[in-house]
Amino acid sequence: MAEQHLPERQSPLEPEYHPGSHGNFEHGVDVILSEMRPGTILQLAAWPGEEKQLIEIIGEVTGLALPDGAGGGVSSGARAAFGFAPGKFTVVDEAEGLAQAFAGAITPAVGTLTDLSHGRTAIRIAGPKAEWVMAKFFAIDFALPAFPLGAGRSTNHHDVFAQIQRTGADQFDIYVFRSFARSFWKALCHASEEVGYEVQ
């Protein structure tokens, strides 16, 4: 196998990324913030009528059983996938190189593949007050029955477009534009101060 020379990625959050406990944490840390830094973030889009075919291909390539239906999603260990718009899906892998695996599988008749690995920043918020902090940012229902495990949502915070996947009962993964990520991160840290937060 040919050796790959991939550019080393710098985090856009770095100047504002301060591991440790912050804010009002004397009574405990209620939210944990971290940058996930997955190797692969892909956007897959099906032509009208090819949605089920694309869902099948995602299953074959990733091993993820992606449920059909609006905002349906799944996450398991290193990989995650969710619908974020009609016929459109975000697929994430801890490892780099998933785009190549899809390249042969998604034919021009089925749809398109866009590699956003360097274009999005993935931020994870977890903990008993994760829903509380998220609800201050986004005007959507974060309660478990309305936003089930694995599901994805497209929304925005002050015009910063965000894709959100629930990857735990009290855990959300947020994908934002890399260029807005640092500002979003700073806002998220400020919003977490009142509950006490830890950056990992």
Place this chain on the structure above:
Amino acid sequence: MLITCPYCGPRDVIEFTYQGDGNRQRPQPASQNLDAWNAYVYDRLNPAGDHNEIWQHSGGCRAHLRVVRNTITHEILSTEFARGGHKTESRS
């Protein structure tokens, strides 16, 4: 004002962009019928009541929607995908 996106469910109007009167009939691009083009560009029903409109869920799934809105009460009477191609199960 809430608009129920067929994909995303009910969302605040701030996530949507108004794309104009949904009653317009765009002439064929090659059409030389000036009356038809004039009607497309300028003629509006401007009703006090139910109105067909095109909106885009620009701050969400980005789908274009066909919406019926009451211009007096702002009640949203119906929403559907402007293009019926994607058969996605609604969450609402």
